[in-house]
Amino acid sequence: MSLKSALAAFVGKSSYVVLHDILRRGGTSLPGKLATKIDPEVMTTLAEKYDVILITGTNGKTLTTTLTTRVLREQFPDVITNPSGSNMMQGITGTMLTAKVTGKSHRPIALLEVDEANVEEVARQLKPMAFVLTNIFRDQLDRFGEIYTTYDKILKGIRLFPEATVIANADSPIFMRGDLPNSNVYYGFNHLPADGDMKAPHNTDGVLSPTDDTVLHYHFMTFGNQGDYFSVSDDFKRPELDYAVTKINEMTPRYSNFDIDGETYQIEIGGMYNIYNALAAYTVGRFLGVTTQQIHHAFESNAQIFGRQEAVNVNGKEVTIVLIKNPVGANQVIDMMKTDDQPFSLIALLNANYADGIDTSWIWDTDFESLKDSGMQAIATGGERYKDLYVRVKMAGYGEHPVYQDLKQIVKAIDEMPTKRVYIAATYTAMLQLRAQLAQQGFIKTGMGE
Structure with a gap:
């Protein structure tokens, strides 16, 4: 660690102690802001001891990160994360500065939610082993513009690391754009017969084929631009899924019961969008060798999630x-x-x-x-x-x-x-x-x- 990095880390950690232990205010953004002011590259040094996984997309980042953290902690003793959703450079730097790991076994994992516009810079410093992509919807037009601009920001980060695995929601057709050399793991829904032929409602973004920009058709849709899509002008279609929701058993405002690859799971939160988040967490867990029994146990946790139901x-x-x-x-x-x-x-x-x-x-x-x-x-x-x-x-x-x-x-x-x-x-x-x-x-x- 260079002298500049050491000083940045010292100032960041000291400010965190003052805020968290003395003033009882908590937070990681200010310590990260102070540290990056001294050394904008401080995270590069901090990340050297971690296997890094970045989670990004429009909706579901915080819940996906929380559920995935619970899943991974079933098997790995040291998983650090940014649970409050502080997902820009300052917050992520603060998370890395203040993380505590036991070092007892296995290389620590840094599982981090990242704002879409920050993926490139965060990835450049943290050198991730995997990117998890949730979805892309129209959001914060003043910051991102339209959805293809948002996805381009994410792609810039992924292209820095062609050896990283991309774990993507294959139900979102925009993720099939970009012609990336990375290996892929795909998740999505297979809960309905793939024999329909429909178009998305007229006001739906992101339903153009990446091959020729024609409007995609769907065998079925879940919500937004997501579903089992295919082109009628060429042979483009949704890729084969590695992990899939195969049945939705019951959805209430307080829990969701569903099958993944024929096995039943339940999370204590409602909404189809949260089943997608759980499926993403399941996929990351299986990618890293977590057993289905361990994932069951992780999903059964009834802990509240900050601001999410x-x-x-x-x-x-x-x-x-x-x-x-x-x-x-x-x-x-x-x-x-x-x-x-x-x-x-x-x-x-x-x-x-x-x-x-x-x-x-x-x-x-x-x-x-x-x-x-x-x-x-x-x-x-x-x-x-x-x-x-x-x-x-x-x-x-x-x-x-x-x-x-x-x-x-x-x-x-x-x-x-x-x-x-x-x-x-x-x-x-x-x-x-x-x-x-x-x-x-x-x-x-x-x-x-x-």
Whole structure:
């Protein structure tokens, strides 16, 4: 380790101790910021002792990382990760600086969620053995532009390491672009007969064939642009899957029961999108030799996941916090809520800070209208961009409804809902503000992950 790297590591670790142990504030972003200010290449040295796996994509990075960490820890004693979703350079540097490993056996694994725009620089410094790709959907247009621009950012990182394995969601056709020399492991859904012939809805992004840019057809679709696709103009089609969901047995807001390659698994979180995340975690585990019995045990853990369908009791109300940030993800959250067999209320919170995405046009592609066919009894809106969301929900046919601009009123808002079950769907910084209020009033702890 060079003198510059040693100094950067010392400053980063010292600031973490002050923040975490003395001030009790936690966080890894500031220590990483200080360290990279001294030595922008500090992670190169820190990563030398790790096998590195990077997880990226639009939706599902945090839950996929959390589930995969649990899976790998069934077999490997030293797996470090960034559980709070601090997935840019500063946060990842902070994670590497403050990681604690036993060194008892096997080379430590660094399993890291990475923001799509940061893949190239993070990969260059960490030299990953594998990349895990979840999906690509329209998201944060102010940062990424359209989906092919986002994927190009990811490809720049992958192309630096042709020897790395790409573990990709094969149901997402955009991942078949790029002509990479890397070896591949593919996962996806085979839960329906492959004998249909349909096109995606007209407003779906990412449904062009990588061979000739014609519109793809599907034997079946799951959601967004995902499914068993094929071209009618040439022989392009979804590749053979190495690991597949072969049956969906039951989906509720609180758990999902499904088969992977004929064997039944259950995770304590709802939504088809979370089955994809579990399948990705399963695939990484099998890639590294984790047994199916160990994966069963990992999935059975009922630990809460920061901001991802966290269940909180607020004055007797069953409150579930869910993250929304783009139309595909928000529509999946709506579909998850619609599986609830009990009456519920919804509080939707919209911010538009840098971490959320400044462009809020995505709310107009979110299908709030479909909640009319559910058990939803009441709806309210709030957040820093409450006016935008109020108009959108009103235009969806819900008329005048309560608005909570100040999140200090959130407990009051929950209390005033007519149902015992309340969902709070919030963008990222709104979720942080919400959790801060709930923590201040003693309903949750301030920790942000395992």
